[in-house]
Amino acid sequence: MRRPELRGLYAVTPESTDGAALLRQVEAALAGGCRIVQLRDKESRMSERLARAHALRAATRRHGALLLINDDLALCQLVDADGVHLGRDDGDLHIARAILGPGRILGASCYADLDAARSAIAAGADYVAFGAAFASPTKPDAASAPLALYTRACAELDAPVCAIGGITVANAAPLIDAGVDLLAVITDLFSAPDIEARANQYQRLFAKARP
Ligand SMILES: Cc1ncc(COP(=O)(O)OP(=O)(O)O)c(N)n1
Numbered sequence: 001m002r003r004p005e006l007r008g009l010y011a012v013t014p015e016s017t018d019g020a021a022l023l024r025q026v027e028a029a030l031a032g033g034c035r036i037v038q039l040r041d042k043e044s045r046m047s048e049r050l051a052r053a054h055a056l057r058a059a060t061r062r063h064g065a066l067l068l069i070n071d072d073l074a075l076c077q078l079v080d081a082d083g084v085h086l087g088r089d090d091g092d093l094h095i096a097r098a099i100l101g102p103g104r105i106l107g108a109s110c111y112a113d114l115d116a117a118r119s120a121i122a123a124g125a126d127y128v129a130f131g132a133a134f135a136s137p138t139k140p141d142a143a144s145a146p147l148a149l150y151t152r153a154c155a156e157l158d159a160p161v162c163a164i165g166g167i168t169v170a171n172a173a174p175l176i177d178a179g180v181d182l183l184a185v186i187t188d189l190f191s192a193p194d195i196e197a198r199a200n201q202y203q204r205l206f207a208k209a210r211p
C-alpha cells in the first residue's frame with residue numbers, strides 16, 4: 001500500500017552537531033514545513049543517540065511529522081519511531097519488515113540499482129532511495145545515480161522514489177520533474193543560513209509540481 005505521506009523534503013540529520021543544536025536545527029526544518037526526519041548518527045555513543053532519538057521523537061510529534069531511524073531497528077522500537085532506513089549492509093529487508101510489522105515504514109538504499117529496488121519493494125520496502133544524485137559533500141565517494149535512473153525508477157516502480165546526495169534547492173527541480181517523491185537532504189538544509197526558510201523553499205518546489 002502506497003503511503004501518501006512519503007512525499008516532500010526528507011531531512012537527514014548531520015553528524016558533528018551537538019545535541020541541543022541539532023534539536024534546534026530540526027525544529028527549524030519542521031517549522032519550515034518538513035514532514036519527514038531521519039536520525040542518522042554514526043558518531044554518538046548509544047546513550048547520546050537514545051537521547052537524540054527521544055528528543056527528535058517529541059519534536060516530530062509536536063509537528064505531526066514522521067521520524068525514521070537510520071540503520072537501527074532496536075532504536076526505532078525503543079523510541080516508537082515511525083520507521084527505519086536500511087542500506088545494503090544493514091541486514092535483510094524481509095527480516096526487518098517482519099520485526100517492524102506492517103505499521104512502520106521501511107526505507108531501503110538502492111544506490112543506482114533498479115533490480116535492487118524491485119527486490120526491496122518485494123521484501124516490503126515502503127520507499128526506495130537512489131543516490132548520489134549529485135556530488136555529495138557528506139559522502140564524496142558515493143557512486144552517482146543519473147537523472148535517467150530516477151525517470152525510469154519513477155515510471156517503473158510501484159513505490160515512492162527518494163533521491164539523495166548533493167541535492168540543493170537550485171538543482172532539485174529536474175528530480176521533482178522526473179517524478180521523485182522524496183528529496184533527502186543534509187548539507188543544503190542544515191548548513192543553510194535560515195533552515196526554516198530553506199525547508200520552506202523545498203516544500204514550495206513540491207507544491208508547485210504535479211502531485
Ligand atoms: C533516505 C536515505 N537514502 C539513502 C541513505 C544512505 O543509506 P546507506 O547506504 O545505508 O548509508 P548510510 O546512511 O548508513 O551511510 C540514507 N541514509 N537515507
Ligand SMILES: Cc1nc(C(=O)O)sc1CCOP(=O)(O)O
Pocket residue numbers: 109111130131132133135136137138139142143164165166167184185186187188
Ligand atoms: C547519506 C547519504 N547516502 C548517499 C547515497 O548516495 O546513498 S549520499 C548521502 C549524503 C547526503 O548528504 P548531502 O545532502 O550532504 O549530500
